[in-house]
Amino acid sequence: MHEFLLLKQQIPEVRRNVPLKKHTTFRIGGPAKYFFAAKTSGQIAKAVQVARSLKLPFFVLSGGSNVLVPDSGISGLVIKLQTTNYKLQINRVWAEAGVPMATLVRETGKRGLQGLEWAGGLPGTLGGAVRGNAGAFGGETKDSVVEVEAFDHEGRRRKFSGRECQFAYRSSIFKKKGYIVLAATMQLRKGSKAKIQAVAKEHMRYRKERHPLEYPSAGSIFKNCDLKKTPATVQVQFKDVIKTDPFPVIPAAALIARAKLQGMRVGDAEISEKHPNYIVNRGNATANDVLELIARVKKEIKNKFSIDLEEEITFPH
Numbered sequence: 001m002h003e004f005l006l007l008k009q010q011i012p013e014v015r016r017n018v019p020l021k022k023h024t025t026f027r028i029g030g031p032a033k034y035f036f037a038a039k040t041s042g043q044i045a046k047a048v049q050v051a052r053s054l055k056l057p058f059f060v061l062s063g064g065s066n067v068l069v070p071d072s073g074i075s076g077l078v079i080k081l082q083t084t085n086y087k088l089q090i091n092r093v094w095a096e097a098g099v100p101m102a103t104l105v106r107e108t109g110k111r112g113l114q115g116l117e118w119a120g121g122l123p124g125t126l127g128g129a130v131r132g133n134a135g136a137f138g139g140e141t142k143d144s145v146v147e148v149e150a151f152d153h154e155g156r157r158r159k160f161s162g163r164e165c166q167f168a169y170r171s172s173i174f175k176k177k178g179y180i181v182l183a184a185t186m187q188l189r190k191g192s193k194a195k196i197q198a199v200a201k202e203h204m205r206y207r208k209e210r211h212p213l214e215y216p217s218a219g220s221i222f223k224n225c226d227l228k229k230t231p232a233t234v235q236v237q238f239k240d241v242i243k244t245d246p247f248p249v250i251p252a253a254a255l256i257a258r259a260k261l262q263g264m265r266v267g268d269a270e271i272s273e274k275h276p277n278y279i280v281n282r283g284n285a286t287a288n289d290v291l292e293l294i295a296r297v298k299k300e301i302k303n304k305f306s307i308d309l310e311e312e313i314t315f316p317h
């Protein structure tokens with residue numbers, strides 16, 4: 001029987017040929033061959049099990065704020081996570097992976113729970129943040145996560161303590177092993193509601209002022225460079241911009257700016273003038289435009305500073 005009919009028998013809501021542009025903050029990308037919005041953990045489990053039984057590749061998409069979907073689209077089943085339950089306790093919050101970080105920042109702020117202010121203005125969901133250990137303004141997802149529920153390779157639902165998550169700079173066991181984050185518990189502290197809300201708001205204001213939020217993007221394209229891995233001669237050149245967030249790094253933005261690559265353009269993809277580690281979509285950029293621009297930036301940085309920039313964004317296929 002035809003693959004789509006087999007899928008539909010088991011997941012009636014599955015759709016075919018769904019454009020993914022509007023599911024990504026880059027507003028770039030071709031269609032998903034098959035697309036299913038999962039609203040419960042049970043639906044995620046079912047979708048994974050059906051995809052496996054049909055030998056169909058699957059890709060988990062959440063807020064779409066850290067992905068570059070190819071122009072040809074995604075050839076298997078895209079499982080869009082739309083699980084939105086969360087529970088606030090005295091100084092803990094449990095939330096499903098699909099809950100937007102913005103909701104968690106807002107709701108914990110309202111209750112005077114301290115610990116997520118750093119994420120003020122961070123796009124995407126809790127699941128995406130846990131998987132990539134998202135961080136900003138000196139904070140990281142790992143700072144408050146004490147337990148994560150996830151599906152492992154065998155489709156088993158497992159619990160991981162904070163330590164078992166193996167959080168590292170923009171990484172975790174979920175990213176390394178391709179596990180699906182279903183929910184997480186965060187430990188927070190009681191604090192001053194006004195102060196917590198003011199800090200989160202200040203981060204949103206800073207992002208508006210310093211980041212090119214007027215154009216679609218996927219945030220920072222490259223990871224910052226571990227100072228230890230950069231040549232001594234380059235360390236000297238960049239000593240005035242070294243950041244210690246979360247460890248000593250040369251910001252990728254500083255490397256790109258010093259190489260004078262701001263404004264470089266391929267098609268409608270452009271290295272932002274406002275924040276050089278952002279590639280912005282100035283209208284109808286394609287994934288190929290972005291890939292070409294990434295390749296040019298990496299080449300220039302390698303030639304000028306002998307540094308291999310590493311992408312922070314994800315490339316599904």
Ligand SMILES: Cc1cc2nc3c(=O)[nH]c(=O)nc-3n(C[C@H](O)[C@H](O)[C@H](O)COP(=O)(O)OP(=O)(O)OC[C@H]3O[C@@H](n4cnc5c(N)ncnc54)[C@H](O)[C@@H]3O)c2cc1C
Pocket residue numbers: 025059060061062063064065066067081097098122123124125126127128129130131132133134135136174179180181182211213217218219220314
């Ligand atoms: C304007 C802008 C600013 C940004 N600023 C920052 C910043 O300051 N700091 C920072 O760290 N990031 C930043 N980002 C990047 C992005 O917001 C984060 O990486 C975010 O955590 C991604 O979450 P998401 O739900 O959008 O994930 P998606 O983009 O949907 O997915 C990203 C990757 O995670 C996987 N994934 C998603 N959900 C799950 C899950 N539940 N289980 C397992 N895998 C999953 C996907 O398969 C994909 O490989 C920014 C992005 C934008 C557009």
